[in-house]
Amino acid sequence: MDDRKPRYHPYDHPAGGWGAAAATAKALMKQSVLVKGSRALLSMNQPGGFKCPSCAFPDACHRELLEFCEQGAKALAFEATRHRVTRDFFARHTVSALREQSDYWLEMQGRLTEPMRYDPGTDRYVPISWDDAFALIGRHLRRLENRRQAEFYTSGRTPNEVAFLWSVFVREYGTNNFPDCSNMCHEPTSRGLPPSIGVGKGTCRLEDFDKTEAIFIFGQNTGSNSPRMMTNLAQARKRGIPIISINPMPERAMIAYTAPQNIPQMITFGHYDIASGFLHVKAGGDLAVMKGMMKAILEREAAGEDVLDRAFIDEYTLGIDAVRADAMAQDWAEIVETSGISEEQIRQFADIYIRSNATMICYGMGLTQHQRGSELLQQLCNILFLRGNFGKPGAGIVPVRGHSNVQGDRTCGINDRPRQQMLDNYERVFGFPVPREDGHNVQKAVEAMMTGEARIFIGMGGNFVRAVPDTERSYQAMSQLDLTVGINTKLNRGHVIHGREALILPVISRSEVIQTEKGEQALTIEDMVAQVTASRGTLEPASPDCMAEAEIVCRIAMATLPDSRTPWTEFAQDYALIRDYIADVFPEIYADFNERLKAPDGFFLDVPPRQRVFPTDTGKANFLVLDGLHADVPVDDPQMLRLLTVRSQDQFNTTIYSTNDRYRGVWGNRMVLFMNPEDREARGLQQEQVVGLETICDDGHKRMVSGLTVLDYPLPRGAVAGYYPELNPLLPIEFVDTLSGTPAAKSIPVRVIT
Numbered sequence: 001m002d003d004r005k006p007r008y009h010p011y012d013h014p015a016g017g018w019g020a021a022a023a024t025a026k027a028l029m030k031q032s033v034l035v036k037g038s039r040a041l042l043s044m045n046q047p048g049g050f051k052c053p054s055c056a057f058p059d060a061c062h063r064e065l066l067e068f069c070e071q072g073a074k075a076l077a078f079e080a081t082r083h084r085v086t087r088d089f090f091a092r093h094t095v096s097a098l099r100e101q102s103d104y105w106l107e108m109q110g111r112l113t114e115p116m117r118y119d120p121g122t123d124r125y126v127p128i129s130w131d132d133a134f135a136l137i138g139r140h141l142r143r144l145e146n147r148r149q150a151e152f153y154t155s156g157r158t159p160n161e162v163a164f165l166w167s168v169f170v171r172e173y174g175t176n177n178f179p180d181c182s183n184m185c186h187e188p189t190s191r192g193l194p195p196s197i198g199v200g201k202g203t204c205r206l207e208d209f210d211k212t213e214a215i216f217i218f219g220q221n222t223g224s225n226s227p228r229m230m231t232n233l234a235q236a237r238k239r240g241i242p243i244i245s246i247n248p249m250p251e252r253a254m255i256a257y258t259a260p261q262n263i264p265q266m267i268t269f270g271h272y273d274i275a276s277g278f279l280h281v282k283a284g285g286d287l288a289v290m291k292g293m294m295k296a297i298l299e300r301e302a303a304g305e306d307v308l309d310r311a312f313i314d315e316y317t318l319g320i321d322a323v324r325a326d327a328m329a330q331d332w333a334e335i336v337e338t339s340g341i342s343e344e345q346i347r348q349f350a351d352i353y354i355r356s357n358a359t360m361i362c363y364g365m366g367l368t369q370h371q372r373g374s375e376l377l378q379q380l381c382n383i384l385f386l387r388g389n390f391g392k393p394g395a396g397i398v399p400v401r402g403h404s405n406v407q408g409d410r411t412c413g414i415n416d417r418p419r420q421q422m423l424d425n426y427e428r429v430f431g432f433p434v435p436r437e438d439g440h441n442v443q444k445a446v447e448a449m450m451t452g453e454a455r456i457f458i459g460m461g462g463n464f465v466r467a468v469p470d471t472e473r474s475y476q477a478m479s480q481l482d483l484t485v486g487i488n489t490k491l492n493r494g495h496v497i498h499g500r501e502a503l504i505l506p507v508i509s510r511s512e513v514i515q516t517e518k519g520e521q522a523l524t525i526e527d528m529v530a531q532v533t534a535s536r537g538t539l540e541p542a543s544p545d546c547m548a549e550a551e552i553v554c555r556i557a558m559a560t561l562p563d564s565r566t567p568w569t570e571f572a573q574d575y576a577l578i579r580d581y582i583a584d585v586f587p588e589i590y591a592d593f594n595e596r597l598k599a600p601d602g603f604f605l606d607v608p609p610r611q612r613v614f615p616t617d618t619g620k621a622n623f624l625v626l627d628g629l630h631a632d633v634p635v636d637d638p639q640m641l642r643l644l645t646v647r648s649q650d651q652f653n654t655t656i657y658s659t660n661d662r663y664r665g666v667w668g669n670r671m672v673l674f675m676n677p678e679d680r681e682a683r684g685l686q687q688e689q690v691v692g693l694e695t696i697c698d699d700g701h702k703r704m705v706s707g708l709t710v711l712d713y714p715l716p717r718g719a720v721a722g723y724y725p726e727l728n729p730l731l732p733i734e735f736v737d738t739l740s741g742t743p744a745a746k747s748i749p750v751r752v753i754t
């Protein structure tokens with residue numbers, strides 16, 4: 001294990017480069033798959049190969065020999081690992097003992113190998129046959145009279161075919177309870193963008209990076225969370241394109257980046273300076289920056305400058321007058337105070353925006369995880385509308401998605417608030433009555449568990465209980481359920497925080513071959529630019545007792561709905577048949593699915609704003625006003641700091657690859673608190689002093705985390721940062737984005753306790 005003494009010192013090497021190469025080799029060796037893993041990496045993100053199981057960044061049309069990044073390689077290494085969690089392992093460890101282990105330790109134990117059932121008598125997991133496991137699940141589900149008492153979770157790793165089957169089974173069962181991982185990250189994209197542009201997806205493709213004249217990146221750590229995008233940014237910088245990073249945390253990759261595939265740069269230890277401009281915005285200060293940019297642009301328009309795309313605005317939009325009035329009414333002093341950015345700097349970046357005829361605005365959870373996250377995205381659309389930055393090359397909005405198929409799951413029916421038209425299609429195609437009532441997203445599912453309304457939780461992948469907020473209350477709620485089922489590749493917290501009855505069902509992973517009676521099966525993934533590509537595993541499954549996710553859904557359905565006329569048996573054997581049904585239920589999106597999939601690079605789903613078609617309620621792109629300057633509800637407490645929970649370089653969502661975060665200068669410790677040195681001194685604290693944090697919230701629940709090592713970091717005054725999920729106990733389940741229910745994990749009001 002990684003138990004060296006923690007070390008802290010700045011990382012002054014470029015991101016990427018030799019550091020990435022070394023980290024890749026280390027991950028493969030740590031999992032004892034240097035040869036097996038290296039061979040598999042040659043098939044990752046390649047035609048005929050498998051899609052990276054990590055983030056949702058698209059593949060370039062012209063593939064490199066090595067079409068992956070350090071994070072993708074780690075995800076593959078930990079999936080292809082030689083380490084195994086067998087029945088002997090469970091016989092050696094009580095669940096209580098496993099609960100004491102770190103997330104990293106659990107992850108390092110390896111791949112699950114056979115179905116296991118929790119035995120309360122011995123406090124251990126014991127083997128169970130697949131048939132008995134499905135029968136147990138069927139019994140529990142059939143027992144529920146109120147079908148809304150069951151929660152069906154979807155991880156963003158779930159491929160299209162499996163997500164669709166999950167959506168059919170759960171609706172035939174009788175509920176729309178679809179908590180899914182996007183509820184915790186890009187749900188504001190799905191709920192916030194449609195009122196503005198008519199779709200909840202990004203409108204750009206990779207080639208737009210080659211044609212753009214300016215790139216703004218709000219609240220996204222590209223170098224760690226979508227590293228291959230660094231190649232596109234580096235190419236844009238080489239063209240002299242301004243790249244502006246707006247982030248409370250200066251991230252290493254935005255400062256200096258070496259492209260691992262650029263041999264001359266690697267040999268000469270050269271690097272690119274990526275960001276040409278950096279706005280060191282206060283936590284929650286993004287709205288003030290956006291309003292400031294709009295005000296600067298509209299003041300120049302008022303001064304007679306031709307800075308707006310009048311033709312676009314007049315023909316394709318509605319509502320500019322209200323937005324102009326709101327922006328012009330803002331006070332510069334308040335904008336500067338709230339954003340932490342000078343008027344001069346905001347005007348400078350507005351000028352960069354005005355001088356560009358094609359601008360892309362990219363964003364991540366630094367924007368979505370605020371109490372007004374969804375509406376913040378609408379302000380980005382306002383800015384883009386002012387200069388007609390939709391429906392032309394090099395322009396548009398780019399939600400940088402975190403999980404490989406999180407967008408595809410939504411497209412294929414995983415939606416707790418489905419449109420009635422979509423439900424009509426399910427009824428037309430499958431002939432069973434579908435539930436018309438909205439279901440539960442993650443927040444509502446956790447609340448239903450807390451009140452005891454929910455009785456059953458089934459997780460298709462993921463590590464739900466570790467990913468959600470309000471850890472202590474969520475753990476307690478999960479443990480009082482009648483049944484919890486974890487359908488996973490690896491051991492995680494969700495298996496040791498479990499219901500009265502609990503099952504672990506091991507799956508065949510993305511990089512492994514799926515063989516059925518109909519032969520080898522391909523899955524499909526929709527990436528963040530709405531490109532749908534096939535994914536075919538190349539490795540042997542980790543165990544003969546691992547089962548394909550699609551078959552697991554079909555077997556659960558058959559065990560739960562014995563009278564169902566849905567072709568579950570056929571679906572389990574033939575994924576092309578599943579795609580035919582997807583095309584039937586979603587004809588406007590997926591017509592001729594299998595035919596279109598024959599193209600080597602798959603195909604793109606239609607995103608109407610790329611053609612300047614805005615399928616909103618008005619049929620136009622809508623300028624929308626968001627009052628005020630604050631992205632979150634102000635908190636009046638002199639000791640208050642805004643906590644941002646972030647991921648490290650050696651982490652993917654709740655999966656911990658190591659306890660290091662080299663780009664931020666941290667080795668061997670995840671219980672750290674990054675703090676502005678002046679805020680530290682103002683509280684009489686020392687560098688590396690160990691402190692606690694307490695949430696400022698008056699809901700009667702005490703939320704504290706202790707044992708945090710204070711580290712100076714160039715954060716703006718008033719902001720502190722620490723790792724997700726370790727700091728999730730500080731995040732109230734009710735502290736969410738109003739429109740989407742996404743946890744506001746980038747602005748938690750806390751105070752330091754010593």
Ligand code: SF4
Nearest residue numbers: 052054055069072228
């Ligand atoms: S950028 Fe994302 S999808 Fe691409 S290899 Fe890296 S982790 Fe995988």
